Amino acid sequence: MTATIDTNIPAELISLLDSFPEPKILLDEHYRILAANTAYRREFGSNRKIVGSYCYELSHHYDKPCDQAGENCPLRDSMENGELNRVFHVHHTSAGREHVEVEVVPVRNEAGNTTYFMETMHFLRHAHGGVRDHEMVGYSRSFNRMLELAKRVAARETSVLLLGESGTGKELVAHAIHDMSPRAASPFVAVECSGLTETLFESEMFGYEKGAFTGAIGRKIGLVEAVRGGTLFLDEVGDIPLSLQVKLLRLMEAGTYRRIGGVEPLRADFRLIAATHRDLAQMVRDGSFRQDLYFRINVFPIPLPPLRERTEDLPMLAERLLARLDPGRRITISKEAMNRLLNHDFPGNVRELRNILERASILADGNTILPQHLPADTSKTDKTEKGAEIIPPQAPPFNEILPLEKLEKRYLAWAAENFPGDRKTLAEHLGMSERTLYRKLRKPD
Numbered sequence: 001m002t003a004t005i006d007t008n009i010p011a012e013l014i015s016l017l018d019s020f021p022e023p024k025i026l027l028d029e030h031y032r033i034l035a036a037n038t039a040y041r042r043e044f045g046s047n048r049k050i051v052g053s054y055c056y057e058l059s060h061h062y063d064k065p066c067d068q069a070g071e072n073c074p075l076r077d078s079m080e081n082g083e084l085n086r087v088f089h090v091h092h093t094s095a096g097r098e099h100v101e102v103e104v105v106p107v108r109n110e111a112g113n114t115t116y117f118m119e120t121m122h123f124l125r126h127a128h129g130g131v132r133d134h135e136m137v138g139y140s141r142s143f144n145r146m147l148e149l150a151k152r153v154a155a156r157e158t159s160v161l162l163l164g165e166s167g168t169g170k171e172l173v174a175h176a177i178h179d180m181s182p183r184a185a186s187p188f189v190a191v192e193c194s195g196l197t198e199t200l201f202e203s204e205m206f207g208y209e210k211g212a213f214t215g216a217i218g219r220k221i222g223l224v225e226a227v228r229g230g231t232l233f234l235d236e237v238g239d240i241p242l243s244l245q246v247k248l249l250r251l252m253e254a255g256t257y258r259r260i261g262g263v264e265p266l267r268a269d270f271r272l273i274a275a276t277h278r279d280l281a282q283m284v285r286d287g288s289f290r291q292d293l294y295f296r297i298n299v300f301p302i303p304l305p306p307l308r309e310r311t312e313d314l315p316m317l318a319e320r321l322l323a324r325l326d327p328g329r330r331i332t333i334s335k336e337a338m339n340r341l342l343n344h345d346f347p348g349n350v351r352e353l354r355n356i357l358e359r360a361s362i363l364a365d366g367n368t369i370l371p372q373h374l375p376a377d378t379s380k381t382d383k384t385e386k387g388a389e390i391i392p393p394q395a396p397p398f399n400e401i402l403p404l405e406k407l408e409k410r411y412l413a414w415a416a417e418n419f420p421g422d423r424k425t426l427a428e429h430l431g432m433s434e435r436t437l438y439r440k441l442r443k444p445d
């Protein structure tokens with residue numbers, strides 16, 4: 001098979017296009033396709049006429065160019081600046097809707113004039129279909145923008161800071177960045193920073209030598225050593241106490257460390273991705289986060305949108321999560337139940353959605369999730385799933401100004417004491433993981 005030929009395009013160029021495995025087309029300045037290679041026809045053609053069609057018709061099913069439909073258009077940008085331009089789009093391909101990085105480069109003649117534009121599409125398979133656990137689902141603009149940033153930075157060594165509420169998928173994105181990076185063949189090591197004490201931090205991160213302290217019966221390799229050439233993911237970096245922040249900074253600045261009880265300095269080799277749900281800039285102003293460390297980790301911040309700001313993704317997310325939870329069962333969600341989900345705030349984001357669906361799929365005897373299978377708080381009432389009333393919280397004593405974190409802890413302690421169900425259900429109602437709930441309750445004042 002050879003590329004579809006437009007008679008004005010030199011034959012060598014056509015055969016060159018066909019030698020690439022990824023979809024490529026040549027375009028004129030009116031968005032018209034002049035030639036397409038086999039990979040493009042496989043992904044976008046499906047028996048449609050390609051040469052002479054407009055690129056936006058085939059890839060977006062639009063009737064006008066992307067830039068007139070509120071999106072960035074790399075072709076328009078290349079016409080304006082004469083350079084290579086890349087954007088992230090969601091395209092309709094033979095596999096359905098897919099995240100695609102679209103690259104356009106002007107092709108010039110001997111006189112240096114642009115004669116046409118070459119467009120190449122790279123698929124982001126980490127967000128492909130969402131059938132496997134590590135695949136991200138989402139086609140909304142805000143989600144797509146986040147993916148674009150992740151894809152752009154992945155190839156670099158730059159430190160990344162993922163900013164988002166609990167359950168927005170920070171660990172998933174960190175993993176995707178690692179998988180798209182040159183370090184993909186080396187380990188991805190995640191460190192949960194909240195609750196780390198000084199001794200634990202040092203022994204976990206740096207390891208120790210045999211006999212370094214009572215109980216050190218053999219040498220232990222630390223996480224910094226285990227990550228060897230890979231990616232170190234520091235989850236909840238804002239929870240690292242000040243005394244430990246300096247140790248982390250030293251590690252990053254010097255690039256060396258010692259096992260506890262060891263004399264030999266070891267070279268650290270990792271790419272750092274940190275994540276937090278906290279406002280680190282505010283913490284720097286409050287003096288609870290070191291400014292120098294903040295500058296080190298906040299090189300490339302990526303905000304993750306909360307689920308309530310991308311509700312257009314909810315139906316597909318729900319469908320894919322259900323398919324993952326119970327692959328053999330073809331369970332669907334009734335219109336009423338979906339409406340309730342669409343009106344819910346999801347403080348626990350995708351994790352909360354997943355928990356709600358898991359519970360609903362257990363409660364549903366048939367193959368349809370109905371409103372009665374959803375937790376009561378999605379209908380804004382305050383009943384537990386057991387039907388027991390939760391006594392509403394006393395109004396907090398507003399005669400003192402409390403840091404929000406302290407107020408949260410008091411509220412959680414109250415909820416843990418008064419909630420009639422178990423901790424797992426309470427965590428679900430609160431929109432956080434059980435682990436996060438335990439961590440927050442255990443956290444010293």
Ligand SMILES: Nc1ncnc2c1ncn2[C@@H]1O[C@H](COP(=O)(O)OP(=O)(O)OP(=O)(O)O)[C@@H](O)[C@H]1O
Binds near residue numbers: 135169173277
């Ligand atoms: N876009 C998404 N598509 C599919 N699943 C997702 C998506 N985002 C999150 N999830 C799922 O939601 C759950 C929570 O994700 P993850 O642990 O990455 O969130 P997080 O932001 O790191 O949470 P926390 O801050 O509480 O650690 C996981 O089961 C994950 O697979």
